[in-house]
Amino acid sequence: MIRLNINGKDYEVDVENDTPLLWAIRENAGLTGTKYGCGIAQCGACTVHVDGEAVRSCGMQASDAVGKKITTVEGLAVNGTMHRVQKAWIEHDVPQCGYCQSGMIMAVAALLKDKPKPTDQEIDEAITNICRCGTFQQVRAAIHTAAGSNA
Amino acid sequence: MNFIPKLDRRSFVVGTAAAGGGLALGLTLPFGNALAQTASPEVNAWVVIKPDETVVIRIARSEMGQGTLTGLAQLVAEELECDWSKVTTEYPTPGQSVARKRAWGDFSTGGSRGIRESHEYVRKGGAAARMMLVQAAADQWKVPASECTVSKGVISHGASSRSTTYGKVADAAAKVTPPTDIKLKDPKDWTIAGKPLKRLDTVEKTNGQMIYGIDVKLPNMLIAAIKDCPVFGGKLKSYDEAKVAGMKGVKKVLRVNDSTVAVVADTYWHAKTALDALPIVWDDGENVKVSSETIAAWLKEGLADDQPAFVGNQNGDIKDAIAKASRTVEAVYAYPYQNHAPMEPMNATALFTGDRCEVWTGTQNGEAAFAGVLAESGLTPDKCDVHKVMLGGGFGRRGMTDYVRQAVAIAKQMPGTPIKMMWSREEDMLHGKFHPVTQCRMVGSFDDKNNLTGFRMRLSGQSILASVLPARMENGKDPVAFQGLNPRGEAAFGYSVPNLLIDHSMRNPPVPPGFWRGVNVNHNAIYVECFMDELAKSAGMDALEFRRKLMADKPKHLGVLNAVAEKIGWSTPAPQGVYRGLCHHMGFGSYVAGAVEISVLDDGKKIKIHRIVAATDPGYAVNPAQIERQVAGSFVYGLSALFFGECTVKGGRMEQENFDTYDSMRIAQMPKVEAILMPTGHTPWGGVGEPTICVAAPAVLNAYFNATGKRIRTFPLKNHGIGFA
Ligand code: FES
Numbered sequence: 001m002i003r004l005n006i007n008g009k010d011y012e013v014d015v016e017n018d019t020p021l022l023w024a025i026r027e028n029a030g031l032t033g034t035k036y037g038c039g040i041a042q043c044g045a046c047t048v049h050v051d052g053e054a055v056r057s058c059g060m061q062a063s064d065a066v067g068k069k070i071t072t073v074e075g076l077a078v079n080g081t082m083h084r085v086q087k088a089w090i091e092h093d094v095p096q097c098g099y100c101q102s103g104m105i106m107a108v109a110a111l112l113k114d115k116p117k118p119t120d121q122e123i124d125e126a127i128t129n130i131c132r133c134g135t136f137q138q139v140r141a142a143i144h145t146a147a148g149s150n151a
Numbered sequence: 152m153n154f155i156p157k158l159d160r161r162s163f164v165v166g167t168a169a170a171g172g173g174l175a176l177g178l179t180l181p182f183g184n185a186l187a188q189t190a191s192p193e194v195n196a197w198v199v200i201k202p203d204e205t206v207v208i209r210i211a212r213s214e215m216g217q218g219t220l221t222g223l224a225q226l227v228a229e230e231l232e233c234d235w236s237k238v239t240t241e242y243p244t245p246g247q248s249v250a251r252k253r254a255w256g257d258f259s260t261g262g263s264r265g266i267r268e269s270h271e272y273v274r275k276g277g278a279a280a281r282m283m284l285v286q287a288a289a290d291q292w293k294v295p296a297s298e299c300t301v302s303k304g305v306i307s308h309g310a311s312s313r314s315t316t317y318g319k320v321a322d323a324a325a326k327v328t329p330p331t332d333i334k335l336k337d338p339k340d341w342t343i344a345g346k347p348l349k350r351l352d353t354v355e356k357t358n359g360q361m362i363y364g365i366d367v368k369l370p371n372m373l374i375a376a377i378k379d380c381p382v383f384g385g386k387l388k389s390y391d392e393a394k395v396a397g398m399k400g401v402k403k404v405l406r407v408n409d410s411t412v413a414v415v416a417d418t419y420w421h422a423k424t425a426l427d428a429l430p431i432v433w434d435d436g437e438n439v440k441v442s443s444e445t446i447a448a449w450l451k452e453g454l455a456d457d458q459p460a461f462v463g464n465q466n467g468d469i470k471d472a473i474a475k476a477s478r479t480v481e482a483v484y485a486y487p488y489q490n491h492a493p494m495e496p497m498n499a500t501a502l503f504t505g506d507r508c509e510v511w512t513g514t515q516n517g518e519a520a521f522a523g524v525l526a527e528s529g530l531t532p533d534k535c536d537v538h539k540v541m542l543g544g545g546f547g548r549r550g551m552t553d554y555v556r557q558a559v560a561i562a563k564q565m566p567g568t569p570i571k572m573m574w575s576r577e578e579d580m581l582h583g584k585f586h587p588v589t590q591c592r593m594v595g596s597f598d599d600k601n602n603l604t605g606f607r608m609r610l611s612g613q614s615i616l617a618s619v620l621p622a623r624m625e626n627g628k629d630p631v632a633f634q635g636l637n638p639r640g641e642a643a644f645g646y647s648v649p650n651l652l653i654d655h656s657m658r659n660p661p662v663p664p665g666f667w668r669g670v671n672v673n674h675n676a677i678y679v680e681c682f683m684d685e686l687a688k689s690a691g692m693d694a695l696e697f698r699r700k701l702m703a704d705k706p707k708h709l710g711v712l713n714a715v716a717e718k719i720g721w722s723t724p725a726p727q728g729v730y731r732g733l734c735h736h737m738g739f740g741s742y743v744a745g746a747v748e749i750s751v752l753d754d755g756k757k758i759k760i761h762r763i764v765a766a767t768d769p770g771y772a773v774n775p776a777q778i779e780r781q782v783a784g785s786f787v788y789g790l791s792a793l794f795f796g797e798c799t800v801k802g803g804r805m806e807q808e809n810f811d812t813y814d815s816m817r818i819a820q821m822p823k824v825e826a827i828l829m830p831t832g833h834t835p836w837g838g839v840g841e842p843t844i845c846v847a848a849p850a851v852l853n854a855y856f857n858a859t860g861k862r863i864r865t866f867p868l869k870n871h872g873i874g875f876a
């Protein structure tokens with residue numbers, strides 16, 4: 001039994017030491033917004049924030065997240081107000097199937113914290129999530145919108 | 152257009168009767184099956200209007216990202232004349248459809264037919280509902296319906312200055328006799344359809360609330376992880392259950408079918424961990440001898456003229472043209488196996504109670520999934536149902552029902568316990584329904600005046616239909632193999648050549664094929680459109696001019712080709728170091744063309760794509776904003792396939808198991824797509840989800856030749872050491 005702090009709430013989760021954080025979040029904490037795509041840190045569908053950093057949760061052991069602040073897509077809005085990345089996503093109608101978008105949004109939210117006005121090149125370097133539907137064009141436009149709203 | 156309609160989110164109970172033993176299942180699903188729980192009576196099968204004016208539009212086709220849910224709702228709403236901001240949607244279930252004599256028509260969502268094959272009857276459904284609502288108001292006011300007008304869900308009678316709303320008359324409208332004479336609006340007068348409206352399902356895709364198959368939760372549910380014999384056609388010989396029986400969370404190890412074993416546990420992680428530890432003995436069978444090399448050799452034989460083949464398109468006398476040619480040009484191309492790799496691996500949740508079986512899953516074809524449930528459960532249609540949830544991508548893969556049947560087969564062995572069966576990415580890669588392999592030999596003949604006198608194309612390779620829909624074969628011939636090569640119809644060849652022969656030597660290796668987004672136009676377009684550039688080069692002509700000469704009687708093909716040529720600036724020189732390529736094709740009732748600008752680095756080992764221009768003529772455009780997204784996404788899918796997409800066979804099984812060996816494009820590699828949407832009003836309507844994919848690769852390949860002088864004829868590009876810059 002370990003304690004995970006997810007979206008500001010403590011969860012006592014019964015997992016083994018090597019259980020990936022992804023599955024602790026999805027199955028033990030019951031937060032299914034974070035998605036499984038590959039399990040080998042390739043696709044980014046499982047991206048969450050751990051102490052504010054974007055982390056591919058399939059590649060991190062849940063036990064290594066003890067004592068840290070974990071944020072999932074469900075916890076991105078604050079007091080019912082959507083994060084500016086979510087707002088930009090809605091404005092640009094970004095998602096197609098949407099399955100990759102939780103991870104995409106979390107990766108972008110972390111990028112904007114580091115670099116409030118990322119250049120296209122900085123976006124290219126930081127956002128390496130796979131989207132099989134191919135929403136990249138809208139993703140890029142929405143990042144710029146979100147960055148503008150931060151000014 | 153910045154309104155965001157509220158999604159119809161509700162909790163509902165799948166009836167206790169459904170669960171047999173008085174078990175009530177509470178679950179929240181955004182587009183779940185809640186027809187039975189809708190308190191308001193329906194106006195007709197397509198439309199329910201609630202007292203609060205919420206308009207529930209029923210959608211039979213599946214949403215998998217392509218925007219069909221929103222597009223179909225627009226078509227119904229257009230004729231219904233309702234307030235779009237009040238529109239929500241729901242899926243009827245296949246079980247309800249059966250009970251109501253297929254009131255919602257076809258559920259299948261593939262072949263880009265979601266909208267193009269149902270627009271007429273869904274529009275009629277909306278129009279009929281409107282007429283009934285107006286009639287109900289007119290009856291109350293005792294005035295002729297013809298004196299009433301309607302706008303945004305408000306019905307008015309001008310003469311008496313009375314008005315009412317859809318919500319107020321919906322109950323009465325449900326009792327009105329449905330009209331038989333229904334006139335549809337001229338698309339010119341559309342105000343909801345044809346507009347770039349926002350999707351109806353976006354909010355929940357940005358806050359983690361959307362429920363995909365992998366997210367389904369039922370009380371007391373257990374999770375199953377499975378392994379199917381990796382060798383195609385192999386069998387499950389035995390497994391040593393004792394080795395994992397005591398592992399944490401493990402509830403049961405069971406044989407799913409002839410070739411598959413499952414571990415059922417309290418969580419997926421426990422099920423997967425135990426499955427990985429489970430000693431399994433497979434009976435690989437005959438196919439262990441099959442490899443990519445043996446398949447390629449067999450297909451190569453099929454390229455010879457003397458091998459039996461089915462003719463798909465023919466005119467003139469190709470033999471004579473080649474015999475009399477002043478010169479001929481010949482080339483051989485090949486296309487590999489590819490996995491659909493939707494972001495969400497296959498999964499399905501099944502509950503079997505002995506006398507009832509229900510399934511929750513993302514499927515492109517509710518009715519096919521339903522048939523799978525019937526077959527596997529052995530129950531009758533009135534005892535089964537399928538509840539559709541959002542698909543984390545489909546691309547054709549989720550039109551198949553193998554995963555649905557597996558879930559039922561597991562649930563059947565654990566009656567009363569809901570089982571969510573989840574595939575790993577590895578399982579998904581090994582047990583795809585793969586883009587078929589083909590090879591192609593083409594010969595072009597020229598006379599001494601440099602005119603193309605003959606075009607001969609021999610396809611050799613796998614038929615999807617033969618495996619998936621054998622009933623649609625025509626005397627042993629797969630008509631779909633000639634997609635984009637047909638003399639006429641929804642996938643017609645774009646050139647007129649005096650002597651023409653296109654035929655197919657069908658060879659079906661023991662690898663299960665499937666409809667992979669774009670289907671057979673993907674390789675057919677590469678073959679024809681790259682070879683057209685080869686012919687143009689041989690003729691010493693510009694690639695566009697050469698094509699135009701052969702397209703005098705193909706105005707619609709030419710329309711999209713000219714559009715991309717103009718936009719990319721074909722008649723003006725490209726910037727220094729930048730090279731262009733273009734192509735066109737037809738599939739799924741739509742004409743498509745692409746043009747690109749690229750530069751190459753590292754001695755041709757790296758390609759930088761600077762511009763992509765794409766033109767689409769689908770006849771009618773229901774939601775231009777969503778079409779643009781489908782077109783842009785098609786390039787990501789098509790270029791991922793061109794650069795990275797190959798599943799290789801060794802020892803009778805696929806070698807690639809995850810995205811580390813089966814890569815996909817990232818944002819850095821993808822330029823903006825400049826989409827030209829040019830509907831010319833043809834019927835039948837064309838689709839948009841698939842056709843564009845096939846022009847992505849040839850445009851880049853032709854530009855690559857112009858940049859390097861190297862003609863690539865086998866794929867993916869990674870096999871040539873070529874990647875993205
Ligand atoms: S599931 Fe974690 S990166 Fe793919």
Ligand code: FES
Pocket residue numbers: 095096097098099100101130131132133134135216494543544
């Ligand atoms: S929106 Fe479908 S995978 Fe990205």
